[in-house]
Amino acid sequence: xxxxxxxxxxxxxxxxxxxxxxKLVVCASCHxxxxxxxxxxxxxxxxxxxxxxxxxxxxxxxxxxxxxTYFPVGHVRYQYDSGFWDEWWVFDExxxxxxxxxxxxxxxxEKPVKAPANITFEKLTIDxxxxxxxxxxxxxxxxxxxxxxxxxxxxxxxxxxxxxLSKPDGQLLTLEFSDNSVKAYKGKWVDPFEITVxx
Amino acid sequence: MSAPxxxxxxxxNCGAPLSLHGGGHKIQTLNCQYCxxxxxxxxxxxxxxxxxxxQPPLLSPLQLGMQGELKGVIFTVxxxxxxxxxxxxxxxxxxxxxxxGYAWLSYEDGHWVFMRRTxxxxxxxxxxxxxxxxxxxxxxxxxxxxxxQATISYVSGELTWLAKVGDSTILADAIDPPYLFEAExxxxxxxxxxxxxxxxxxxxxxxxxxxxxxxAKLHPLMPYRSKWxxxxxxxSKPFALILLFISLMITLFMQGSTVPYQLVKAEKTPSGxxxxxxxxxxxxxxRLIKLYLNxxxxxxxxxxxxxxxxxxxxxxxxxxxxxxxxxxxSTIKSVDSQFVVPVAGSYxxxxxxxxxxxxxxxxxxxxxxxxxxGYVDPYYFTRLLIISIIIxxxxxxxxxxxxxxxxxxxxAGDY
Numbered sequence: 001x002x003x004x005x006x007x008x009x010x011x012x013x014x015x016x017x018x019x020x021x022x023k024l025v026v027c028a029s030c031h032x033x034x035x036x037x038x039x040x041x042x043x044x045x046x047x048x049x050x051x052x053x054x055x056x057x058x059x060x061x062x063x064x065x066x067x068x069t070y071f072p073v074g075h076v077r078y079q080y081d082s083g084f085w086d087e088w089w090v091f092d093e094x095x096x097x098x099x100x101x102x103x104x105x106x107x108x109x110e111k112p113v114k115a116p117a118n119i120t121f122e123k124l125t126i127d128x129x130x131x132x133x134x135x136x137x138x139x140x141x142x143x144x145x146x147x148x149x150x151x152x153x154x155x156x157x158x159x160x161x162x163x164x165l166s167k168p169d170g171q172l173l174t175l176e177f178s179d180n181s182v183k184a185y186k187g188k189w190v191d192p193f194e195i196t197v198x199x
Numbered sequence: 200m201s202a203p204x205x206x207x208x209x210x211x212n213c214g215a216p217l218s219l220h221g222g223g224h225k226i227q228t229l230n231c232q233y234c235x236x237x238x239x240x241x242x243x244x245x246x247x248x249x250x251x252x253x254q255p256p257l258l259s260p261l262q263l264g265m266q267g268e269l270k271g272v273i274f275t276v277x278x279x280x281x282x283x284x285x286x287x288x289x290x291x292x293x294x295x296x297x298x299x300g301y302a303w304l305s306y307e308d309g310h311w312v313f314m315r316r317t318x319x320x321x322x323x324x325x326x327x328x329x330x331x332x333x334x335x336x337x338x339x340x341x342x343x344x345x346x347x348q349a350t351i352s353y354v355s356g357e358l359t360w361l362a363k364v365g366d367s368t369i370l371a372d373a374i375d376p377p378y379l380f381e382a383e384x385x386x387x388x389x390x391x392x393x394x395x396x397x398x399x400x401x402x403x404x405x406x407x408x409x410x411x412x413x414x415a416k417l418h419p420l421m422p423y424r425s426k427w428x429x430x431x432x433x434x435s436k437p438f439a440l441i442l443l444f445i446s447l448m449i450t451l452f453m454q455g456s457t458v459p460y461q462l463v464k465a466e467k468t469p470s471g472x473x474x475x476x477x478x479x480x481x482x483x484x485x486r487l488i489k490l491y492l493n494x495x496x497x498x499x500x501x502x503x504x505x506x507x508x509x510x511x512x513x514x515x516x517x518x519x520x521x522x523x524x525x526x527x528x529s530t531i532k533s534v535d536s537q538f539v540v541p542v543a544g545s546y547x548x549x550x551x552x553x554x555x556x557x558x559x560x561x562x563x564x565x566x567x568x569x570x571x572x573g574y575v576d577p578y579y580f581t582r583l584l585i586i587s588i589i590i591x592x593x594x595x596x597x598x599x600x601x602x603x604x605x606x607x608x609x610x611a612g613d614y
Contacts, residue, residue, distance in 0.1 A: 054297035082225055104223045105300010168320035170337070189318035192299045193270055 008032055024074075024150045033146075035153055057088045057100060059148045062198040065109075065190060069093055069198065070100070074148035078141040085141075089150050097151055099185060101174075107195065108172050110187030121161040121177040133165035133173055212236035212246045220264050220277045223295055225359045230278070232263075232355035237363055250364035253353045256281040256290045260306065260403060260410040263356045267405035269313055269397070272299045276406070278356035284349030284370070293358055301359055304402065305394070309414030310421065311402045312379060314394035321391070325371040325382040330609060334373050334380070336393075341373035341380045344419060345609040376605070377422045396420035419608050423601050425594070432594030439587035446580045455489065455574035463547070465564060472501070473552040475564050478508075481572055484543045489574040490516075492548075493533040493567035500527040500566070503550040505538060513546060514538035526553075533567075537576060 006015045010032040015025050025034050057063060062071050074089035085103035092098055101108040116130075121138070128135040143158040160178035166189075167173075176183040207216050213234035228247065229238045235250035256279075265276045278293035289307035296302070303314040319337040328334060328343035335341075350367045371382040379394035399414050423429070464476035481488060494500060502525055505514040516536035517525040527534050527550070540546060552564065 056298045083223075103300075104225055105296065105298075105302075166318065170318040172318075191315075191317075193272070193315075 006034075006036075008034065010034075024146075024153050026147045026149075028147075031147075055086065055102065056192060056195055056197060057086075057090075057102060058197075064196045064198055065194055070098065072100070072148070074146065074150040076146040076150065076154060077144040079144045080139050080141045084144060089148070098187075100190075105192055107190040107192045108174075108187055109190055110172065110174060110185035113184050113186045115175065115182040115184035119175065119182060121163060121175075124163045124165075124175070130165065132167055134167075135163055136166045137164040138162065208244060210234060210236055211238055211244045212249055218264060220275050220357060221295070221297075223297070223301070225301065226277070226357045228358050228361050230354040230356055230358065230362070232279075235354075235364065237354065237361065240357065247361065248363050250354075253364045255353055255355075256288070258306075258410070258412060259290050260408040261292050261304070261406055262408075265406045265408060267402065267407075269294075269302070269304075269405065272296050274299075274302060276304075276356070278358040279354070280351055280358065280362055281353035282349045283352050284347050288352070293356065295357075303392070304397075308418065309399055309410060309412055310418035311397045311399055312394045312420060313397050314379070314381070314392045317380075317391050317393040319391070319393075321373070321380065321382070325373065325380075326384065328371070328373070331606070336373075336380050336391075339375060339378070339380075341375045341378070344372040344374045344606075346371045347610050372419070374419055376420050379420055394420070396422065417604055417608065419605055421605070423598055425597060428590070428594050428597060431590050435587040435590045435594075439584055439591060442580050442584040442587060446577045446584055449575045449577040449580065453575035455487075455571040458488075458570040458572050460548070460568060460570055462564065468551060472554060473564075475550055475552060475566075477548040477568060478545055479548070479570050480543075480545045481540050482543050483573045484540050486572065487537055487539060487574045487576060489569075489571040489576070490536045490538070490548065491533065491567075491569040491571075492527070492536070494527055494529060494531055499529040499553040501525075501551040501553050503527055503534075503548075505540075506547050506549060507540075508545050508547065513540055529553075537574070 007013065008015055008027040008030060011027060011030040013027060013029040015027060015034065024036065026032070027034060057072050059072050059075055062069050064070070070090040070092055072088045072090045076087045076089075077084055078087065083104075085101060088100040088102065090098050090100055096111070099110045099112075101110065124135050124138060126135055126138060138161070140159060140161050143154055143156055145156055146154055158178070160176045162177070163175045165173040165175070170189045172187050172189055174185045176185075207218050208229075209215065210217050210231040210233065213231060213236065215231060215233040217229060217231055219229065226240045229240050229244060230236070231238065232255070235253040237247040237249070238244040239247050259279065259281075261276050261279075263276055263279065266273055268274075274294035274296045276292050277295045280291045280293070282289050282291065287307065289305055292304040292306065294302040294304060301316070305312040305314060317336070322335040325334065325343070326346070330343060330345070332343045333340050334343060346369065348367055348369050351362055351364050354362045354364060369384045371384070373380045377396035379392075379396075381392045381394060383390045383392065396418065399410065402408070403410055458479045458481065460477045460479035462475070463478045464474060466474055468474045490505075492500075492503070500517070503515075503517045504512055504525070505516075506512050514536070515525055516538075517527045517534065519525055548568070548570075
């Protein structure tokens with residue numbers, strides 16, 4: 001995996017970027033959020049520190065699932081009605097990014113896919129069926145805090161509506177609705193007992 | 200891993216101190232074990248219902264707040280639900296791990312099942328299956344066991360769902376011992392759980408708990424065990440295949456070559472009986488020679504033996520009578536005898552026909568004879584094969600009896 005290095009414009013500490021296409025990085029020293037725009041960096045204020053809670057996945061701590069190794073580089077926490085969940089931005093062995101969603105033992109691996117056309121949050125009520133997909137959860141999430149490197153620009157307080165659609169074989173489709181745009185992520189539910197942290 | 204912080208609140212109905220065991224943000228209710236109130240964990244513990252007459256389960260080895268390690272993960276007991284269903288009752292313990300989420304331990308008649316929610320759905324509806332019908336879940340084949348209705352009789356601690364005494368649910372179980380697939384149907388939804396039978400000692404040890412009552416003889420998920428026979432059957436299967444192969448190879452390719460022989464003597468003895476000798480040549484010394492002799496049930500053959508041409512005894516066969524003499528009775532149809540000669544050369548088969556007559560010049564003895572050299576006897580292999588097959592069949596029969604008992608536990612009721 002190619003590596004480049006940029007210094008934090010706030011504290012001067014080195015920012016180790018493990019991925020060329022990172023859009024955002026939080027400085028581990030001063031918690032400044034830095035946007036990456038082409039080859040330039042832009043300071044976007046300070047980021048609150050993520051409250052530490054017990055987690056199988058940790059930044060920079062590789063883990064294995066079904067004979068594949070993943071390397072977490074970024075972490076976002078979202079608040080929703082029932083509490084919060086964590087999204088981890090991890091790289092697989094091929095350098096491809098995967099979002100790992102963790103909500104109190106509910107683990108899901110998802111990759112960005114093309115969003116379906118002409119779909120709205122309002123139409124997707126619980127148990128609505130689209131082809132073989134069934135809406136199993138919907139709600140509104142707010143970005144609480146983040147750390148590490150992320151593939152997209154995120155701000156604390158960002159809010160979006162989301163819908164989870166599930167298939168009988170454990171597949172999962174997440175749709176995120178914000179500002180007239182829809183993002184889609186497809187993946188599967190994962191048993192946390194099958195995840196091994198590499199020490 | 201740090202233990203969850205325990206907080207304490209007062210029951211908003213009776214004021215009793217209630218411990219919170221850090222059951223995570225999916226906890227919906229806190230249930231007071233003193234007054235039976237169901238408190239809404241999402242709305243400042245508002246009283247949702249009160250069941251003042253709920254009786255704690257008679258047997259409950261685990262208590263709220265106990266911690267134990269299951270599958271390498273530390274879980275805390277955060278809630279207890281007691282059920283009545285069919286002709287039995289059981290206790291479900293809700294467990295929580297900050298890293299692995301929620302799970303259940305189900306306790307019934309001293310047996311324990313560790314259960315977790317699964318996202319995989321069955322390939323056919325659990326609500327229309329008949330007993331023993333196969334159902335696939337995530338490439339694993341289960342067999343439908345039973346459907347039954349269960350009613351909550353006691354609730355305490357933190358739960359991820361609103362459980363009230365008297366609430367009923369319908370459950371459908373499919374088994375692949377020691378694994379369980381369970382569907383739970385309520386008015387609002389169907390949920391699916393994957394379970395695994397765990398030894399009572401494992402649970403009691405890790406949770407540092409006691410159970411004064413020994414587990415019942417049988418549980419639907421109990422794996423079949425036979426301390427001696429099971430490993431013996433396991434070993435016998437490949438052993439029997441190897442023995443079968445060897446026996447077939449011997450029978451097909453190692454039966455040796457037939458040795459020609461000729462009658463060299465058929466003369467009357469002083470006692471009036473007929474002394475018979477055949478001569479044959481052996482090219483493969485120190486290897487097994489098989490002699491097949493058919494008496495044709497005509498006469499008793501006395502002193503059957505093999506000698507070299509100098510008359511030195513090489514092999515004596517037949518059965519010994521009370522006088523210490525060897526003979527082959529006329530009632531015996533045929534006899535097999537095996538022997539080895541020390542050196543290649545000519546040998547003789549000798550016996551005396553127990554009959555009083557004078558043989559003519561063209562006399563032909565009444566026996567049938569076949570001599571084979573370079574012969575390999577599959578005797579021990581075939582006997583071992585038979586023993587292996589007996590062990591395998593015995594194992595199969597005992598397993599069948601065990602499974603019959605297991606399936607007899609399935610409740611007759613249907614929902």
